[in-house]
Amino acid sequence: MNNIFAKRRARLLAMKAIRDHHAAGETAVTCPKCGQMSDRKQVAQELSVCPKCGYHFPIGAYYRLSTILDPGTFRELNEKYPAGDPLSFPGYHAKQEQAQRKTGLNEAVVTAAGAIGGHKCVVGVLDSRFFMGSMSAAVGEKITLAIEYAGKNHLPLILFAASGGARMQEGILSLMQMAKTSGALARFAEKGLLYVSVLTDPTTGGVTASFASLGDIILAEPGALIGFAGPRVIQQTIGQTLPEGFQRAEYLEEHGFVDAVVPRIRMRETLIQLLRLHEKGGHT
Amino acid sequence: MSNSLSAAQRVAIARNPQRPNISDYIDALFTDFFECRGDRLCGEDAGILGGVALFHGRPVTVIGTRKGKTLEENLKCSFGMPNPEGYRKARRLMRQAEKFRRPVLTFVDTSGAYPGLEAEAHGQGEAIARNLYEMSRLTVPVISVITGEGNSGGALALAVANRVLMLENAVYAILSPEGFSTILWKDASRHDEACEMMKMTAPDLLALGVIDDVIPEPDGGAHLAPAIAFRQLDRALRHHLAELDRERGAALATARYQKFRRMGAAAPQKETQ
Secondary structure, three states, X not given: OHHHHHHHHHHHHHHHHHXXXXXXXXXXXXXXXXXXXXXXXXXXXXXXXXXXXXXXXXXXXXXXXXXXXXXXXXEEEOOOOOOOXXXXXXXXXXXXXXXXXXXXXXXXXXXXXXXXXXXXXXXXXXXXOXXXXXXXXXXXXXXXXXXXXXXXXXXXXXXXXXXXXXXXXXXXXHHHHHHHHHHHHHHHHOOOOOEEEEEEEEEOHHHHOOHHHOOOEEEEOOOOEEOOOOHHHHHHHHOOOOOXXXXXXXXXXXXXXXXXXXXXXXXXXXXXHHHHHOXXXXXX | OOOOOOHHHHHHHHHOOOOOOHHHHHHHHOEEXXXXXXXXXXXXXXXXXXXXXXXOOEEEEEEEEOOOOOHHHHHHOHHHOOOHHHHHHHHHHXXXXXXXXXXXXXXXXXXXXXXXXXXXXXXXXXXXXHHHHHHOXXXXXXXXXXXXXXXXXXXHOOXXXXXXXXXXXXXXXXXXXXXXXXXXXXXXXXXXXXXXXXXXXXXXXXXXXXXXXXXXXXXXXXXXXXXXXXXXXXXXXXXXXXXXXXXXXXXXXXXXXXXXXXXXXXXXOOOOO
């Protein structure tokens, strides 16, 4: 029985991951960083990383999950949680529907229970294709529900951040999700459970200033833009050009805000190591 | 109370440089204020003022964003936009308040956290996040007052409170209306329209359940008759503090978190299996 379900889950995630993984057809991909063309298959083998310069292409949430989770363990949490419009913001609903059609996502985050290297865990992934991964009330709520689910079931938690910051159309209620998710993590921490935060390109604004910065362990993908204020705003404020590499993952590592910069191809094995190292936690 | 003001008019009042600032509130509402400086890590940020004072004879921890009144003060305080050192100082003082079992009263008037190179290098995001995290578990009463402009995570980092009060003409939002209209419409001139849509006024936020009480101001704004505004605020602080005094420490932390936990949540639904 279990086997049938596992196979079905594996197929489901594989289908969603393929849908996530670029439009089919073209055989060559041009890297926006180095400008060089690469064979699509080769890029895919590297988990959507440019084989020439190591640029990490943005990837969809389901595809990300397929690169991390053990096959057949994916079980989505709160898949149908509704996208909201708490301020009845003009034109917002239509834009949400458009984003949903384009991405196949309900909102900007996918949360799931699964296993990594045999370690059961809860994983949440923000998807920058949906309103730039911005924090809506639904995103804050789904993340909080995932934190609570992990806490209730004594499971470690891994959250992949990718966000432009606040969801403008939800105004102050977007802001309040920062307090909600941070407070939920404080309660999760009291149970002695592990939370790994992974910062991917871009992690900015309210997401940086809440759950993304609160991991017991904080990892980042190479070259990811990570900061509170956007580089353009800073440049306008201080009136001088910003140094090379400012607010990139390596810069944060150097300044003490990231434990390790981990290339995508090594992310799964790094997570397995961390989960193994924390195996005995949280069962008092 | 003047209910006829538009959101844009309230923004203008909230930003009036003559409006009472943190030092005025401290002088009017507290006695024996002792300023505490420094984050005990590496710095001191004048953009946040904090210390211990007596409120009707009772020790409290007071923390507020500071803009300064002269240009020299403005520059020193980054015009009321705090740096990570300021948020970390605030956190230190909140922990201290917990140790000595005294309430925390915060005053918020900021256009946001300072968007600077050093602020980023020193972890502005982490500093704010850590405040949200720690404030959610404080076991002493926390009351926050939005006195002028409360923008973005830079305001929220001092406002995870059991009671969030707003002066009648204060505004509280995800960012400035100028920033909002620039991001959404690439047009800063649609400022007035943005003000209305953002639901940033005290009555709007009370209706949304984001704040807990509105403090009436004299006609035209608190700067025209500050003594009246101070008296109203004093009365509200005493009232809310008396209510919170009836609760035990752990219950205060739980109630505070649960209030934010409910914000923006859709009707409860069953977890998908």
